[in-house]
Amino acid sequence: MANKLLALSLSLCFLLFGGCLALREQPQQNECQLERLNALEPDNRVESEGGMIETWNPNNRQFRCAGVALSRATLKRNSLRRPFYSNAPQEIFIQQGNGYFGMVFPGCPETFEEPQESQQGEGRRFRDRHQKVNRFREGDIIAVPTGVVFWMYNDQETPVIAISLTDMGSSQNQLDQMPRRFYLSGNHEQEFLRYQKQQVKGREEQDNEGNNIFSGFKRDFLEDALNVNRHIVDRLQGKNEDEEKGAIVKVEGGLSIMSPPERQPRHHSGSRQEEDEERWQPRPHKSRREQEQEDDEKHGRPHHKGGSRWQDNGLEETICTARLHQNIGSSSSPDIYNPQAGRIKTITSLDLPVLNWIQLSAEHGSLHKNAMFVPHYNLNANSILYALKGRAWIQVVNCNGNTVFNGELEAGRALIVPQNFAVAAKSLSDRFTYVAFKTNDNAAIARLAGTSSTLSGMPVDVIAATFNMQRNEARQVKSNNPFKFLVPPRESERRAAA
């Protein structure tokens, strides 16, 4: 039950973490005295040979209040988002597509190793080994900790669209609030640099020779450090590379990525058809624990292991093999469900423990036409609402009782709902779908209407006195709406829609 889940999350964090402290930097004075919110589109787009990255302006007051930055990457087929790390944790939602991603945790072993008897094709003799590579699919949430190198790759026909929230206010970020991408390669500006330049306009600008973190080192330093020749150093530094190549590069002939033996061993070629998800099978020699976990994931059972299973783990089974992603999309098993109204799936650090590290969580929802998400507020988090499909009518109210937003949120736009501001939504499309990024790993909401809402928690006499109404009316306020989160459309609306 959703109620139980909320209670569970609050209770556990109260017990375990001293009360779910959000541990975030607060915005500057007055940044959150917002009298008008806007549904925002990206205001910049950087094209790359393999796709593009769109960014929302992090200097926008709403983003500054929430302490976050938002961007959207689109990867064409056989394209690689080049490795980079950030000065703040990221939570990425896969809006569309499938592919691979990797992260490199310093100090963790390279656990994916090529077999001794090397394959013949392409004349390779070198036995590669590297850290775990993961497969992602539409609807996945991926958690990227601060400073950890991340890359992703689209091996499918369908373009991959990934929405990334970077939490600048995180206490993991010891620099200032500007989002920074540190690219390991290439000769292109990092996507948020232009906003930084805007901010410090007056200052003289330095000419970059490279733009990636290798390009700033002197050539002989790198020759010595890597023990490679000048030519290779030039490649590392992105010398002579066309700036247009950008952060997402095309891979001719596709990448060959090691994958568990149960999958048909293959090198992705450009012509392969849409991959069958079912091919992902656990390895026979996989550990029981991994087996269980994958089974669970397939059957949509949630994991609530909060550390218990971990206690008998060795070191390398902890962070080095921590689960870094989980599906919350439409194909996952919802937490809140009403066939006439819609579905909601949340992901907190109880589902995906790595979220406790980055102190973020998320929610994925889908509403039928004219169905409502009851008025509610975020107890302990800012919420960054991004519309995936369709449109909804949203209202947001601040502490002065002012309507700070009253309008449509359509697919591709983002709306920031600050902590404690009241919000309600009504779908205007057959299926309005959204993802909400939340700046707390155990984000909780308080509902202002329906069963088990804030109003139902108060004595009927208190309600009556509070709202200056009859007990009979107070009773209606407490109990007329039998729904908790999602309210189906009225009979008449449903008939009209049918």
Added chain:
Amino acid sequence: MANKLLALSLSLCFLLFGGCLALREQPQQNECQLERLNALEPDNRVESEGGMIETWNPNNRQFRCAGVALSRATLKRNSLRRPFYSNAPQEIFIQQGNGYFGMVFPGCPETFEEPQESQQGEGRRFRDRHQKVNRFREGDIIAVPTGVVFWMYNDQETPVIAISLTDMGSSQNQLDQMPRRFYLSGNHEQEFLRYQKQQVKGREEQDNEGNNIFSGFKRDFLEDALNVNRHIVDRLQGKNEDEEKGAIVKVEGGLSIMSPPERQPRHHSGSRQEEDEERWQPRPHKSRREQEQEDDEKHGRPHHKGGSRWQDNGLEETICTARLHQNIGSSSSPDIYNPQAGRIKTITSLDLPVLNWIQLSAEHGSLHKNAMFVPHYNLNANSILYALKGRAWIQVVNCNGNTVFNGELEAGRALIVPQNFAVAAKSLSDRFTYVAFKTNDNAAIARLAGTSSTLSGMPVDVIAATFNMQRNEARQVKSNNPFKFLVPPRESERRAAA
């Protein structure tokens, strides 16, 4: 012993919480370079039909340095402080009076249920149920977490006076430093709004239609969400309500609040006599744990359960039933006591675990005429000193050795003593009483005089060299004063006073 308590608190937090990190937002650059402190009075008063709310200006530099806001609510008889929530945790001290309070925790069950066989009076058939309602009395500290709806009610003749500290610097507040009250009802400005307006004077002001969080939603949204009629929605939105009604409303005939069966079952009518505290008895079918706790509270035994008792609890016995208040007033058993000097009672998260969640603690003290609280400093917290009764002569010294305050603190005024600033007090009244709110759930002080003080912790030779004095003098500095916290008046003063 107080010494042991301090050591205990430091040790435990070192072990359990990685060293009692205060987890608070720091003030802006220079905010704490205070060369002059003032004993401050409230600078605004908002009258309501059932009482009034006074506020201290949160833009005052001393309050900005401490990152807190202070207010004082007075509730007349049969008056209700309407439900609201805040963007930061509150610690409330009941200076005077008794009554009821409630909080609504989202996701927690409604555990107070009316019996099946409904009582006849007033024609009620509807069986009400709601979350726990608590009784408070003079001297109570009440902890209100961020975003949790809170209301209180005075059913007695004596007006209730409640001092509320809101900790804007808390990491639970993800918005900016301005205190915000989100009212669920009414048509009055939230008490801190005027300071927010002051700050952003230039900006055009929006006309509010309601002032509460329901008033910002469109009428049909609420009709759908609550499934109630237009008339009730108008009530929720505070339409047509007189702004003068305010945040504290009179309840005609008094509120009927469910109470445990041992209490004489009654509906409070306007004419009832002063309630007998003794009537509060545990229910026979109460769990053993609750029984014990209430017994403990009655006998003034402190709870140091730091989680141990909790480990065998189910979920609903954790946050949903957490103790939210505790008495530290003059009738409670003091932690530090000297019949000739006075008494001090502290409350930390070891006494009231919910304080760990809100990261605040408090101290209540009472000093006899001419008795002193030895010079000391707050190790890990700011202290907001509020005088309840009488007056004292206070001195505060900053890091430059400057006297930043040297004057009287009289009843009703507040003085902010920033972290690490040295402070000493001498009572000028027969009984100077104060409450100090501290911005750390395990606030500790270091004493600069007396037994077991900082000076006694150093070798006598170090003292002598440090202060350029003889060993014999250093010995006096270390040991002449046999008192630890409170120093009784000298013989001569005592005789004069008698």
Added chain:
Amino acid sequence: MANKLLALSLSLCFLLFGGCLALREQPQQNECQLERLNALEPDNRVESEGGMIETWNPNNRQFRCAGVALSRATLKRNSLRRPFYSNAPQEIFIQQGNGYFGMVFPGCPETFEEPQESQQGEGRRFRDRHQKVNRFREGDIIAVPTGVVFWMYNDQETPVIAISLTDMGSSQNQLDQMPRRFYLSGNHEQEFLRYQKQQVKGREEQDNEGNNIFSGFKRDFLEDALNVNRHIVDRLQGKNEDEEKGAIVKVEGGLSIMSPPERQPRHHSGSRQEEDEERWQPRPHKSRREQEQEDDEKHGRPHHKGGSRWQDNGLEETICTARLHQNIGSSSSPDIYNPQAGRIKTITSLDLPVLNWIQLSAEHGSLHKNAMFVPHYNLNANSILYALKGRAWIQVVNCNGNTVFNGELEAGRALIVPQNFAVAAKSLSDRFTYVAFKTNDNAAIARLAGTSSTLSGMPVDVIAATFNMQRNEARQVKSNNPFKFLVPPRESERRAAA
């Protein structure tokens, strides 16, 4: 293995502390948009009769970005750094010399007691007792928590040089970012006051009468509080004391400090010879745990007790007797070692648990001529690099690929390397030695070259596509350099140097 250690530290903190949140205040907007770093020298020096204190300007943008303040104290023979406390935690590295230090933890017992049968010399009858006094030596890291009184004393011929990092951004500091020293004695300005005055130039300045925290109290307050006469109060307040005396005072005839019985009982006189470190032996009646710990320390075995050993401790064996210092100097057993390249020793909260409290760690390194520290970045911390001996050529690169530092760092200068900025170093001296203070108690680095580096963690095909190079070249990038941290000079350079 260093790899294992990194993994261990990350894993444990992930499990135990919810992911190593750094819990620090972020710098103001734009403070870290640094396009040019400088190797900085102290810009002020305050002479005292027993030595001097040099300070780096904390208003310098690089220090403001890192949120720290740096100072260097030099103590001549028989000189005492007078007791003081700070509004932020300090990490002190002993660059040179040996001596004693003490801290006073409020509420902790005085565990060093003089024997009943008092010694005759100097006519003392008074039986002194005080908190633990510790001996420090060259290469020690000393952790001083916020608000805890600290003093140190040099009883040797060699001057003591102590580098102190004060972490203003720590969440333990609830005041603003200005470093503050609260002196218990003397009549000198605290060493950082001049920078505070610079900042608030406009404001009228108050005349100090004392400068220490006793001087701001009125005389009769202190007479009453300490029960001492006027003359002694004058001494406490530093009245009539020459300002030139300063923060470090000469002790005529040396200090007599109680020390464990195994050491030759003696009162340090001015003429004693250089002390033999070997004289420090554990007491026979010492607990087994202490014995083990000291043995470990002698043999360089690290402690990874993370609480487990603590669980059977009483209270007084926790914070009151916590280890407060540990050696990481050249005589300690290194964590990373290559006889041709150099050595590195790190200290984290796993080595010295009190570092978890102050959320700082450190690294000590020594590089042979022409040896390199591979390009790397600090994952979760700012690093404050201070050169102890020799000089090195350092390069630092920001997120835009710009070289923000490319120059020499010579002994006595400090360089701030912000979180995630890439850095590499090459020694220009026979032995370049440094200490790096890190603003995270489990600071981790990610290496950009060599075995087990970030590059080796990625599949060879991803490297090839990322850097637009052949698989064969990618293979070289991954594996050509067989070293992990320190790269020895090339054959030719070594021969040239020999």
